[in-house]
Amino acid sequence: MSEQMRIMRSKEQPEELRDRIVARHRSGQGYKKISAALKVPKSTVASIILKWKMFGTTRTLPRAARPAKLSYRGRRALVREVKKNPKITVAELQRCSREMGESCRKSPITAALHQSGLYGRVARRKPLLSARHMKAHMEFEKM
Numbered sequence: 001m002s003e004q005m006r007i008m009r010s011k012e013q014p015e016e017l018r019d020r021i022v023a024r025h026r027s028g029q030g031y032k033k034i035s036a037a038l039k040v041p042k043s044t045v046a047s048i049i050l051k052w053k054m055f056g057t058t059r060t061l062p063r064a065a066r067p068a069k070l071s072y073r074g075r076r077a078l079v080r081e082v083k084k085n086p087k088i089t090v091a092e093l094q095r096c097s098r099e100m101g102e103s104c105r106k107s108p109i110t111a112a113l114h115q116s117g118l119y120g121r122v123a124r125r126k127p128l129l130s131a132r133h134m135k136a137h138m139e140f141e142k143m
Helices: 003-008 015-026 031-038 042-055 072-084 090-099 106-115 131-142
Strands: none
Touching: 015 031, 015 042, 031 042, 072 090, 072 106, 090 106
């Protein structure tokens, strides 16, 4: 991979590059030609032009909300851990997330599990004898 392509793969594109992409698009060039001329992936060209059409700017816009503490990958790993061992505690999950490199408090972990449909529950108290056992016991007593 060329040095130019590696630089352009970063999340934030330099604003002048975005402006050049939009200028070429306005002059009538296609995505393929723009991509080849500026050594930028076609998908990047398409996303920059789409953003320009939607918002009328190529500047980096502010985010809508606070970034999540847990990444999508980390959340999936925690869900996998809970499904493997349903009796695992949140403190142990917190330790697991720290080992993965995503240390966070207990509340984001529980929130992530709740979003995945997993909740902490106490097992239902089971009677010591089932109806069949009680019936068998009564028959044994009659003998």
